[in-house]
Amino acid sequence: MTTGWAEARQAARDAAEPLETITVTLHEALGLALTEHLPALVPLPLCDTSAMDGYAVRGPGPWTIVGRRLAGPCSSAAALEPGQAFEIATGAPVPVGTEAVLPVELSIVDGAPGTHDAESPGRTVSGVLPAKNHIRRRGEDVPRGRRILQAGTVVTPAVLGLAASVGYDNLRVHRRPRVRVVVSGDELLTTGLPTLGQVRDAIGPLLPGLITAAGGELVDTQFAADRAGALSEALACDDVDVVAVCGSTSTGPADHLRPVLGAQKADILVDGVACRPGHPQLLATLPDGRHVVGLPGNPFAALAAGHTLLAPLLNGLAGRSPKAPLTGRLRGRIAARDRETRLVPAVRTDDALVPVGRDRAGSLWGAAMADVLAVVPPQWTGPEVEVLPL
Ligand SMILES: Nc1nc2c(c(=O)[nH]1)N[C@H]1C(S)=C(S)[C@@H](COP(=O)(O)OP(=O)(O)OC[C@H]3O[C@@H](n4cnc5c(N)ncnc54)[C@H](O)[C@@H]3O)O[C@H]1N2
Numbered sequence: 001m002t003t004g005w006a007e008a009r010q011a012a013r014d015a016a017e018p019l020e021t022i023t024v025t026l027h028e029a030l031g032l033a034l035t036e037h038l039p040a041l042v043p044l045p046l047c048d049t050s051a052m053d054g055y056a057v058r059g060p061g062p063w064t065i066v067g068r069r070l071a072g073p074c075s076s077a078a079a080l081e082p083g084q085a086f087e088i089a090t091g092a093p094v095p096v097g098t099e100a101v102l103p104v105e106l107s108i109v110d111g112a113p114g115t116h117d118a119e120s121p122g123r124t125v126s127g128v129l130p131a132k133n134h135i136r137r138r139g140e141d142v143p144r145g146r147r148i149l150q151a152g153t154v155v156t157p158a159v160l161g162l163a164a165s166v167g168y169d170n171l172r173v174h175r176r177p178r179v180r181v182v183v184s185g186d187e188l189l190t191t192g193l194p195t196l197g198q199v200r201d202a203i204g205p206l207l208p209g210l211i212t213a214a215g216g217e218l219v220d221t222q223f224a225a226d227r228a229g230a231l232s233e234a235l236a237c238d239d240v241d242v243v244a245v246c247g248s249t250s251t252g253p254a255d256h257l258r259p260v261l262g263a264q265k266a267d268i269l270v271d272g273v274a275c276r277p278g279h280p281q282l283l284a285t286l287p288d289g290r291h292v293v294g295l296p297g298n299p300f301a302a303l304a305a306g307h308t309l310l311a312p313l314l315n316g317l318a319g320r321s322p323k324a325p326l327t328g329r330l331r332g333r334i335a336a337r338d339r340e341t342r343l344v345p346a347v348r349t350d351d352a353l354v355p356v357g358r359d360r361a362g363s364l365w366g367a368a369m370a371d372v373l374a375v376v377p378p379q380w381t382g383p384e385v386e387v388l389p390l
């Protein structure tokens with residue numbers, strides 16, 4: 001029985017148990033999801049540091065310059081007495097007793113505007129201290145031990161930078177779900193110009209990016225002839241978590257996916273989705289726990305199904321926390337359907353989403369021009385819609 005679009009996505013998510021934990025280097029963690037909350041191993045900053053290039057000072061000026069501290073390891077012994085200053089670089093630990101940092105552009109050294117000068121110790125600096133003391137206190141940005149990121153967070157470039165700055169070399173993450181793509185259809189051609197009766201495979205090329213973005217790892221793409229036996233063979237593998245079958249989802253004489261899944265005693269969790277395009281898509285679980293997603297052969301329908309069932313399934317297996325939906329306002333005359341959700345390619349303008357058209361199930365032209373798929377639910381009257389970034 002056909003499932004509603006939102007329910008189908010939730011069913012795909014619910015079918016996915018997050019995969020095992022692995023420990024990887026920061027570099028290897030990009031795109032994977034944290035398995036545990038991350039506490040800061042050190043405070044940020046580590047100690048009281050200067051926020052400006054200038055002079056760390058104590059008491060009222062003028063101040064005698066007694067030392068110099070640039071970035072890099074340094075002794076903790078340096079201290080200021082009232083009336084003393086240290087030339088200091090942004091980010092360097094301030095000497096004990098520092099009350100403020102006088103920025104270099106506000107400073108006068110021996111009567112001349114201050115500059116960075118290796119000869120400054122022994123000279124006198126003066127200037128009017130600004131209201132801000134320009135000292136970053138220990139732990140002011142991130143206190144030591146504070147939970148900085150939650151389990152389920154996807155590791156982004158910013159997460160890597162933050163994890164490194166609070167002391168991590170490795171992260172514990174869920175492994176990526178391994179995916180095999182099986183493209184079915186005797187008419188398909190993978191290179192060159194098609195002749196009568198042939199069609200260039202458009203789904204094989206679009207899936208790797210979608211799979212990676214959803215947290216999966218494409219193991220390989222295989223081609224299966226339009227025979228039940230070929231599809232059965234392609235499904236008989238134990239080296240992947242998910243098999244995405246393209247084509248063969250309908251009820252025609254060459255469409256064998258449902259009968260083959262029946263013969264393999266698969267549990268069909270979603271048997272068609274009330275959406276356009278993409279309504280024949282399906283989600284099943286094989287007796288050994290592997291998941292099968294059936295993507296319709298019409299290329300735009302396959303893309304829509306990739307976002308409807310495949311991406312939420314991979315997100316869940318990868319251990320990614322669900323995200324609140326993105327929304328936007330759709331402009332123009334869009335005819336909602338009575339019972340089915342429409343997935344409409346649209347571009348973002350300054351103030352709205354504008355459908356681009358060219359969105360028949362067999363054509364990827366609209367989707368290729370679009371920024372998002374706008375989700376138009378049954379009997380929608382607008383203008384707010386959920387959007388799926390492409
Ligand atoms: N009697 C009915 N026929 C169809 C229905 C229906 O409800 N009743 N639904 C239509 C819809 S909607 C879709 S979508 C397709 C789904 O068909 P299949 O998943 O079985 O796919 P095929 O029949 O193999 O192919 C359909 C179409 O797409 C082209 N195709 C297939 N694979 C690729 C590929 N990798 N790259 C590019 N194009 C591909 C294929 O040549 C066909 O033109 O069923 C409708 N029929």
Ligand code: MOO
Pocket residue numbers: 275276277278279280296298300301302361362
């Ligand atoms: O699912 Mo079909 O794609 O509506 O064309």
